[in-house]
Amino acid sequence: MEIKTGILYATVDGHTLKICNRLKEVLIQNNQKVELFSIDDFKEDITSYDKLIIGASIRYGVHNKKIIEFINTNKKQLDSIKTAFFSVNLVARKLEKSTPVLNPYVIKFFKNIDWKPMIVEVFAGKLNYKKYPFFDRVMIQFIMWMTKGPTNTNTEIEYTNWDKVTAFGLQIKNL
Known part of the structure; x- marks a missing residue:
């Protein structure tokens, strides 16, 4: 079956x-x-x-x-x-x-x-700042800053x- x-x-x-x-x-x-x-x-x-x-x-x-x-x-x-x-x-x-x-x-x-x-x-x-609209990029950047993650807007990392x-x-x- x-x-x-x-x-x-x-x-x-x-x-x-x-x-x-x-x-x-x-x-x-x-x-x-x-x-x-x-x-x-x-x-x-x-x-x-x-x-x-x-x-x-x-x-x-x-x-x-x-x-x-x-x-x-x-x-x-x-x-x-x-x-x-x-x-x-x-x-x-x-x-x-x-x-x-x-x-x-x-x-x-x-x-x-x-x-x-x-x-x-x-x-x-996956983190890909270039793909995000402006507001999302800023918010995700802030969240990553708070959690000690990458904040460079050129970052693209598949975790x-x-x-x-x-x-x-x-x-x-x-x-």
């Missing part, structure tokens, strides 16, 4: 989608049928999937509101299948905040929703640990 997996994501700058594409590759290499959807385009029946992975990035300290609404609205269906969740945020670049139990955004996320996926992970994102993404994909495969 073929396992059908859906990946649902919300991204601001495209990096969460890049992570989703890596997960999709890992799952396809392991003989799973995978469909990838933006939260804006998902109109499917959740229970038609054996597994559903939800990924969301952080902007200004919160995950995408549409992801939160989706989870709150569809909790019963999500609880009837195998699920995984991952968060993408820059604070996860720090080792002491790079796991779900230590990452403040993931902790806050699960305190505010009534859903427990089977697997949760957090990935460090994502791709081996960790692959390992997460293999964990999902074995759900």
Whole structure:
């Protein structure tokens, strides 16, 4: 029997989608049928999937509101299948905040929703000042200054640990 997996994501700058594409590759290499959807385009029946992975990035300290609404609205269906969740945020670049139990955004996320996926992970994102609109650039620069990160506006750093993404994909495969 073929396992059908859906990946649902919300991204601001495209990096969460890049992570989703890596997960999709890992799952396809392991003989799973995978469909990838933006939260804006998902109109499917959740229970038609054996597994559903939800990924969301952080902007200004919160995950995408549409992801939160989706989870709150569809909790019963999500609880009837195998699920995984991952968060993408820059604070996860720090080792002491790079796991779900230590990452403040993931902790806050699960305190505010009534859903427990089977697997949760957090990935460090990408910092690319040149890509951000002026206001976002200034705000992210300020946040990075406060957290002792790079503030030079020419900075472009991908903090994502791709081996960790692959390992997460293999964990999902074995759900």
